[in-house]
Amino acid sequence: xxxxxxxxTGQIARRTGMTIRTxxxxxxxxxxxxxxxxxxxxxxxxxxxxIRLQKIQTLKYIGLSLNEIKQIIQDNSLPIHDLRxxxxxxxxxxxxxxxxxxxxxxxxxxxxxxxxxxxxxxxxESLGNLIHAIHVEIDWVEQYHNACRLQTRIQLYDKFSxxxxxxxxxxxxxxSHSPNLRVLELGCGDAALWSRNIERVPxxxxxTLTDLSSGMLDEARKNLGEYYDRFKFLVVDAQDIPFxxxxxxxxxxxxxxxxxxxxxxxIMEIHRVLKQGGMFxxxxxxxxxxxxxxxxxxxxxSQIQVLDHVIERFHLxxxxxxxxxxxxxxxxxxxxxxxxxxxxxPLINYxxxxxxxxxxxxxxxTLDKFRKFISTKxxxxxxxxxxxxxxxxxxxx
Numbered sequence: 126x127x128x129x130x131x132x133x134t135g136q137i138a139r140r141t142g143m144t145i146r147t148x149x150x151x152x153x154x155x156x157x158x159x160x161x162x163x164x165x166x167x168x169x170x171x172x173x174x175x176i177r178l179q180k181i182q183t184l185k186y187i188g189l190s191l192n193e194i195k196q197i198i199q200d201n202s203l204p205i206h207d208l209r210x211x212x213x214x215x216x217x218x219x220x221x222x223x224x225x226x227x228x229x230x231x232x233x234x235x236x237x238x239x240x241x242x243x244x245x246x247x248x249x250e251s252l253g254n255l256i257h258a259i260h261v262e263i264d265w266v267e268q269y270h271n272a273c274r275l276q277t278r279i280q281l282y283d284k285f286s287x288x289x290x291x292x293x294x295x296x297x298x299x300x301s302h303s304p305n306l307r308v309l310e311l312g313c314g315d316a317a318l319w320s321r322n323i324e325r326v327p328x329x330x331x332x333t334l335t336d337l338s339s340g341m342l343d344e345a346r347k348n349l350g351e352y353y354d355r356f357k358f359l360v361v362d363a364q365d366i367p368f369x370x371x372x373x374x375x376x377x378x379x380x381x382x383x384x385x386x387x388x389x390x391x392i393m394e395i396h397r398v399l400k401q402g403g404m405f406x407x408x409x410x411x412x413x414x415x416x417x418x419x420x421x422x423x424x425x426x427s428q429i430q431v432l433d434h435v436i437e438r439f440h441l442x443x444x445x446x447x448x449x450x451x452x453x454x455x456x457x458x459x460x461x462x463x464x465x466x467x468x469x470x471p472l473i474n475y476x477x478x479x480x481x482x483x484x485x486x487x488x489x490x491t492l493d494k495f496r497k498f499i500s501t502k503x504x505x506x507x508x509x510x511x512x513x514x515x516x517x518x519x520x521x522x
């Protein structure tokens with residue numbers, strides 16, 4: 126790179142409003158080292174250094190310590206040069222913190238309303254709830270890592286999947302579009318199924334979105350934006366659904382049943398709240414889903430694990446058998462898709478983003494060797510074919 130492609134410490138300070146002393150301290154502790162030094166030993170910062178600095182300052186704003194920030198910056202699961210993905214991830218974690226702060230404000234307002242003017246009117250249970258709301262410790266480092274790794278996996282799907290319709294659009298197309306339906310989604314997550322199809326959702330539908338996590342319901346509300354008031358939100362355990370018998374026309378469990386501790390109990394509850402003739406949509410994957418990624422890692426080191434084995438609890442090959450005691454009509458409908466990956470880094474990012482041991486094994490010299498291993502394979506084959514086998518079971522009561 127040319128000399129004009131770099132900025133000195135002073136130039137960085139003037140552009141960002143930061144002090145030279147702070148920039149030198151970041152260098153001293155190894156948080157932000159300049160890309161190079163010139164002949165006069167001046168610190169020279171590149172555009173990638175500036176991107177790193179932006180991330181550091183955002184994480185400081187969230188409230189992380191410099192040691193925690195250093196831990197995140199050294200995580201290789203998202204390339205530093207991918208500025209858009211980095212900003213998306215930072216936005217997500219800040220919105221999560223905003224949601225938590227709004228929760229605390231709501232608890233304070235409720236306590237103020239109950240308190241009145243006299244101390245003896247204090248509702249001690251309400252005050253206890255307030256203290257609990259403020260005391261809840263959220264591991265923002267882990268939240269940031271999780272957001273980063275989820276974004277990484279989404280990137281691989283979005284960039285290299287052959288079927289451009291997209292899973293959520295495809296699944297929505299298979300729902301009944303009759304008017305005046307009562308719909309229940311269990312484990313709705315961030316409500317992607319609805320936010321990505323919002324213009325097609327009939328206004329006559331009554332839709333209840335549930336999740337075991339109140340935080341995910343906050344994400345769902347945020348993701349639905351101005352349309353959130355068309356939905357009802359409730360924290361629900363799928364093993365104990367708090368609705369009457371025969372209440373819903375449609376129940377959806379989108380890629381979540383394999384996480385439920387007692388799957389049979391959840392299915393029994395789903396059957397109970399469905400109307401006679403109602404439809405249950407249970408999506409999942411096969412055990413062959415992304416098998417080439419696992420095989421690639423193991424061909425480099427047999428001890429590496431990439432894919433979570435939780436899928437073995439409810440997948441496309443055993444799902445019908447699990448559902449059959451409760452639904453007499455069961456149809457399996459598959460989503461046709463696969464990936465053709467012809468880039469090294471997105472694949473490595475995915476492999477090191479899963480909750481298994483790949484991230485611990487692939488680092489330092491080992492990671493460099495793995496990168497060369499994939500590079501050789503791509504030079505020989507041009508691209509790596511990766512199986513995607515997803516679909517859903519449609520059960521009628």
